[in-house]
Amino acid sequence: MTATGIGAPVRRKEDQRFVTGQGRYVDDFNRPGQAYAYFLRSPHAHATIRSIDTGPAAIMPGVIAIFTGDDLAADKIGGLICGWMIHSKDGSPMKAGPHPALAQGKVRYVGDHVAVVIAETLAQAKDAAEAIVVDYDMLPAIADTAQATKASVQVHEVSPDNTVFNWHLGNKDETEAAFARAKHVTTIDLVNNRLVPNALEPRAAVGEYDPGTDNYTLYTTSQNPHVARLVLSAFIGVAPEHKLRVIAPDVGGGFGSKIFIYAEETVCVWAAKKVKRPVKWTSDRSEAFLSDAHGRDHVTHAEMATDENGKIIGLRVHTIANLGAYLSTFSSSVPTYLYAPLLSGQYDIPAIYCEVDGVYTNTAPVDAYRGAGRPEATFVVERLVEKAARELGQDPAEFRRKNYITQFPHATPVIMTYDTGDYAASLDKALELADYKNFQQRKQDSALRGKLRGIGFSSYIEACGIAPSQAVGSLGAGVGLWESAEVRVNPTGSVEVLTGSHSHGQGHETTFAQLVSDRLGIPIDQVSIVHGDTDKVQFGMGTYGSRSGAVGMSAIAKAIDKVIAKGKKVAAHVLEASEGDIEFKDGRFGVAGTDRSLAFGEVALQAYIAHKFSGQDLEPGLKEGAFYDPTNFTFPAGVHICEVEIDPDTGVTKIERWTAVDDFGVIINPMIVEGQVHGGIAQGVGQALLEGAVYDQSGQLITASFNDYCMPRAIDLPSFQVGMTVTPCPSNPLGIKGCGEAGAIAAPPAVINAITDALGHEDIAMPATPQAVWRAAQKANMPMAAE
Amino acid sequence: MYAFEYHRPTSVKEAASLAGQAEDMKFLAGGHTLLPTMKLRLAGPANLIDLGQIAELRGIERAGDALTIGAMMKHGEVANSAEVKQAVPALAEMAELIGDPHVRNRGTIGGSIANNDPSADYPAACLALNATIVTNQRKIAADDFFQGIFTTALEEGEIITHVSFPIPSQAAYAKFRNPASRYALVGVFVAKHADGVRVAVTGAGSNGVFRVQEMEQALSANFTPDALNGIVVAEDEMNSDIHADAAYRAHLVGVMARRAVEAATRA
């Protein structure tokens, strides 16, 4: 390992600009003549729009234009799309209601887009928006996930009972049979709470139109600018693909919420041409709460069957997934193919059957949020496993061990084939780091102080490195999920890597450069990573699903191999040797068995000056591209152990210890990976203890600001014990599995398992706030009813 | 934010006269309540009178048995003041529990009291310490000053200049934070004075900060945690929201009162 190669804890190159305030985010881009957009949003969860009178607003100071859904329709601008087709059990396609960028006739959630005002200043746009008169005919609303299909409210005409799909996966008959012969059945009812993503940087967009060239430019907070361009051009139709440039510059966090193509950027590009001015929109935090796609929101009933030996023989799950008022870009895939295929967890479960009912409600759209489906699956499996162990009187660690998959590859009953792993190794290491053997002593010490101590496990698995294109295509995806890379070597030997991945906090400028440095033997500061601009990078699928290492870097590795192959040809000419005799090692091209060699930079120069070979023999230049399509998902897995102490007087849960042992395959930069683990755990703890989006019965968002929506803070978290085990991923050239979501997937059940252990009963929902825990502790103390 | 006229007087007199002339005006102190509401367009005063340049509104002074704090003193200044720590350490500790460093470096005691947010900390301190709120027009006892949520005895245009605290023999504040906002979900300030114990509760009451007579009597007779045994506050006078319902708040009043007495008697 070199100081900057694979495996080195290199400090992040990009942090210099971020921590000195030199980052360039969308809102930092101001274009000449720029005007400001402000969206008038629905204050009602559900209403028919009788009329919109923009007359008085239009003549207010600074107003350039006001547009409504009718204007978009007149220009034949299409609606927003959902790019993953899910079919119901009966074979019928999911019921996708229309999703106009600006409402047409109806609003379906608080925050829905009613009109846009474009003005010289933002304040003028807001003033005018207040003067728009909208005549609403209020309709009853439904916000409750479990009640959605029973309500008399109808969110979309296409779906009279608010069902989007009734989907299933697995083998029903085999699962029924397993339950029929079970010795014991463990049952659980769970709510996976709805979350607001809350990236540090709110969403923003600047649309620009050049009438001279007929070119459009969109600066946008996107995790996948090429996908945004494709959707905006091919589906929504705001501009032809080759005429639209999408730039996603520095982006301050996404967690999934910036994958999607939203109304605001659509309107900014379109309106820029209408008003012949660049148009900027920057979300404020209040808008973000209302209109960023939310995450999770499942209601689940699940059962686990075990045999007389304590082996799990069957799993049966029924989930209602709230998709909100409209189907967001990838929403339909999250509670289906990103969820049910993970229900086998790390366990050898012969029969699994899962049914998912996707439902519409009068709430913000719900889509992928860090982990996307996999945290929901892990919560179901790990809560059930913990509860089953308790009911069977077994140690939760040993119950898990007994049921672990140990032979690979392993095909689960829910379409996944796990390639490799060593789950017991992670468990052993975690038990040791967590000092499990002395837990009972610590529990007694806590009891002496009047406190309740509990320990909780989470043996999670996820499928990432998303994803083999053919496989996802067969499951309904509208796109392939390969990645592209181009490695441009300059005559001076420095290298630019153009990648279709997009960094919004992950540190690609460092880790990708480490790969190049490692493979080409050049210093890391000779490498720059270019991303986030469709005019520079030819195409790419973007960053989500922990895919940038496993898929994005694999594409870079492939392109580097081609560069080396071409370099050998150049070196052969220069060194007057045969190509087959050229070896590339430690950054030098040499003739095998001799001391004749050329540095990488010398070969690069020779490739460009092209004096030593003829154009007929070899093309000048040194630049190669590659597309990498994975052959399987990757399967990071690990064991997290959470230890809590509860103050029964107040219900406050304090996390005393956290142990995380993860197997991410080969690690490029352990410091960055640890950072990802820390952040993931923080988000998972946030979900378990603090966060929860609450709508009232009328569909108003109660938790619409940080005053009421509780984000995790440093003080809520202990110092983490992070350990690693490594089984390299066999399906990609780098052996990488991915680490971006692990913490958020592992953490919620670890916390809740610890709390329920401390309480001595299972009755606590997320978020386990002090009030909820206090009440649950009261219940635990309740004396048995008198005989 | 709506447009407004900005005024920056340098004396209380000038501020009062500006207030008398200006229609639809608000005083601006630390701005940590007023400015967010203006940004959200929930408030739109035509005139903003900034008290930040008025030297008379600053300072912390101990004279005899009283500690006097200027209205424009920031929470951080109170928390770190040697005089406060020496005279009423519980008050410095309370100020240290407000919000986060940004808030403590902007928010002021005068602004907090004038605002009388039902979950703010200072109202409990003022009530338990039997403070006197001094304005440019009169002196108001804390018992008369706080009149229900966001409501005080202040008249239109009246300026708080100082707050004067009698120095107790023992005192402590126990705060249970709202997990999201970090304001008090329940905060209990207990103070032992020569003429008895005062117990004030913020965050919990549906009508804002209040005193608990039963606890005061018990603690005046016997200033120990056990004196509180069996005393419960009525649920039906408690606030209820998504963070805490009335029953939980009522319970926490008991827990926090006990913790405050424990801290006061430990010190």
Ligand SMILES: Cc1cc2nc3c(=O)[nH]c(=O)nc-3n(C[C@H](O)[C@H](O)[C@H](O)COP(=O)(O)OP(=O)(O)OC[C@H]3O[C@@H](n4cnc5c(N)ncnc54)[C@H](O)[C@@H]3O)c2cc1C
């Ligand atoms: C994120 C955050 C967290 C917070 N957490 C807490 C907390 O934990 N506990 C807590 O107690 N508070 C908390 N606060 C409130 C904060 O500490 C201030 O006390 C509060 O905002 C009011 O003080 P200010 O100086 O900012 O007043 P301003 O916002 O400037 O004014 C508030 C009101 O008081 C009036 N006013 C101000 N000064 C005077 C005066 N001298 N005479 C007459 N009227 C006056 C103003 O006209 C206005 O109506 C928090 C605030 C924020 C933003």
